[in-house]
Structure formats: structure tokens, C-alpha cells
Amino acid sequence: MSNLEGNFYELMNLDNFSTLAEVKTKYQQIIRKVHPDKLQQSNLAKSEQSFLKIQEAWKVLGNPQKKIEYDLQLQQLITQQDYNISDCIPLEEFEETFINEETTFSYDCRCGGSYFYCHDNIQPVVQGETVIVACSNCSLHVEVIT
Numbered sequence: 001m002s003n004l005e006g007n008f009y010e011l012m013n014l015d016n017f018s019t020l021a022e023v024k025t026k027y028q029q030i031i032r033k034v035h036p037d038k039l040q041q042s043n044l045a046k047s048e049q050s051f052l053k054i055q056e057a058w059k060v061l062g063n064p065q066k067k068i069e070y071d072l073q074l075q076q077l078i079t080q081q082d083y084n085i086s087d088c089i090p091l092e093e094f095e096e097t098f099i100n101e102e103t104t105f106s107y108d109c110r111c112g113g114s115y116f117y118c119h120d121n122i123q124p125v126v127q128g129e130t131v132i133v134a135c136s137n138c139s140l141h142v143e144v145i146t
């Protein structure tokens with residue numbers, strides 16, 4: 001999954017991050033409706049297509065381990081969209097400078113402003129090993145791999 005199109009939850013007409021039980025219930029409802037055995041010949045090709053997609057979604061969302069991984073990916077994509085993240089940059093590529101006797105890492109934004117990263121101004125969003133930092137000048141954010 002590289003963008004939010006084709007989101008498995010949407011495909012199954014579920015809310016994002018529905019529980020496994022909700023996914024199961026929905027899947028049963030859907031297969032009752034779209035299973036190729038239960039459809040008219042004329043609608044078969046189209047329905048077979050959507051049935052295959054639903055099955056693909058079900059293989060992931062119906063599997064507890066895969067669902068956890070999928071939910072994490074989805075959360076990250078949603079966060080990226082919310083924060084207008086333009087790039088993902090390892091901390092090593094930031095320039096280390098001293099500001100007010102503190103070590104600060106900076107990286108030039110394409111707008112001419114800079115992203116500043118220091119241990120005191122870490123943004124509230126922390127996902128695993130990455131931190132989201134806002135540009136000092138525009139609305140862009142970058143994800144910093146620490």
C-alpha cells in the first residue's frame with residue numbers, strides 16, 4: 001500500500017481500523033451478496049472482479065498479524081496526509097549546529113526555510129523511530145528518521 005486509494009477498509013465498506021470481529025461480520029455479509037455462485041450470468045464478470053478484491057482485503061484484514069501490520073501502515077499514511085509531509089530524511093543528513101548552547105540539527109526546506117530538530121522541540125507525533133518536524137517557514141513537514 002503506497003497511498004490511501006484501494007484502502008482495504010474502504011473496499012469492504014468499513015470504518016478505518018474496524019476490529020477483527022467487525023471485519024469478519026462484514027466479510028460474511030459481503031460474500032453472501034457477491035459470491036459468484038449466487039449471481040446472474042450477466043453480472044458475473046464484474047462481480048468476480050470485486051469478489052477477488054474483497055478476498056484480497058479479507059486475506060489481510062481477517063488475519064490478526066497481517067491486520068496489525070496493515071493498520072500501522074495505514075496510520076502512517078493517514079498521518080503523512082494530515083501533516084503534509086514532503087520528505088523522509090535520516091537525521092544524519094541534517095546539519096549539526098549550536099543554537100543557544102544546544103545541539104540543534106537543521107535541514108534546508110525547499111521554500112528557503114529550515115527544519116529544526118533538537119531534543120526539546122520534538123513534535124508530539126512519534127512513530128517508532130521517526131519524528132515529524134515542521135518547517136520554520138512554510139506548512140511542510142518532514143519525517144526524520146532518528
Ligand SMILES: [Zn+2]
Pocket residue numbers: 109110111112113114135136137138139140
Ligand atoms: Zn518550508
